[in-house]
Amino acid sequence: MIKRRPAVVVLAAGRGMRFRGAGHKLEQKLAPGADTMLSRTLRHAIESRMRVVVVTTPAFAPAVGKLVAARDVLELPELDDRGRPNPVGMGHSIAAGVAASGDADGWLIVPADMPLLTSASMRAVADALEQFPVAYAQYRGRQGHPVGFSAELYSELVALRGDEGARRLIARYPAQAVELDDPGVLVDVDTAEDLARLQASMAASQPPLPEPLLLQKR
Template sequence: MNQRRPVVVVLAAGRGQRFRGEGHKLEQVLGEDTVLAHTLRQALGSGLSMLVVTSSALAPMVRRHVASRDMLVLPDQDRLGRPAPLGMGHSIAAGVAATGDAPGWLILPADMPMLRSSTLQAVAQALENDPIAYAQYRGRRGHPVAFSAELFSELAALQGDEGARRLLARYPAQAVEVDDPGVLIDVDTVEDLQRLRADPSQPRPSDLGIRTN
């Protein structure tokens, strides 16, 4: 693992319940590849270390793009045989705990296919000066959101669908203005996918804040 730069934790374990189309949202075709493939390509292109947190159901799709050493497959059940949680907070905590010796983490949802490698690099660099940094496009906050190693304990304690929004309220955060509308574009619904296929350069009008929970 690269000890000098933060790790990109790609969140690819969610069920995608808001997507009412056929199949999972991450396997939908966009251009010549899938939503997931586009996101992973940009993460790999950043030159940063990467860990993809995924579920057993989505693991075969992830393995087509990354090595097993760069994956963390969450269990389907806990130690008592109960269904394991798959919320964003749980995925963040698992990814951070698995890379605990990293100097920081960039949290990147896997359904953001238009985000650029250069944005990941810019946010990673900003993390050298503040405990939290996030990408911003024309004054509108987006992903990735980055956290320094000093926040390890709080990140590793996240559970269920609890995200990291409360950390943004408690610690100084640096906005990194980038010329990249992809920081605001995700694929949550069939309508999002259709809009992106029609005009991949435009975020939704409703994309006004960081999706951290």
């Protein structure tokens, strides 16, 4: 019997408004000649050997398409019907990604600005979903990503809107913390300063401290 696994939903449709650098934060290189932030996150997701669905924008779709099957690249419009910037909240992105992979046996939510999150951590949270409706990675008692949801929560996930994310689902259902020896579950990159610290840490071949890059969004 083949064991069914959750899908990994990578959220790469945000505008990155807090990043005050040249270009979008997801296209920044982690080191000269290295992966971009987006491609590194995607490679780790792919290494998990679970289906990877990417919610993104037309600007990033070509880069995503080099790593992920076309059927699993979901483009959200950058402009609304009146030509104005289309604010895509995390809740909307989660709903779109889950709806596009409705046959999956659950979902792991992975923000695209977390390039240090390992495939092993993703698999550990996926394993916890075999017993719990909600599970999330934790490092030294601090909640991080991925956050996983079982298939029974499909209807509530596809109903998410705006920036609410999935906080209310984590609070409503029994959620299992998965303690991991992986500071990458806490490290996201929101600002140019975050990126500079991460690049300096990687150049020094040291594990980055999660404190200056503490994960805030869910």
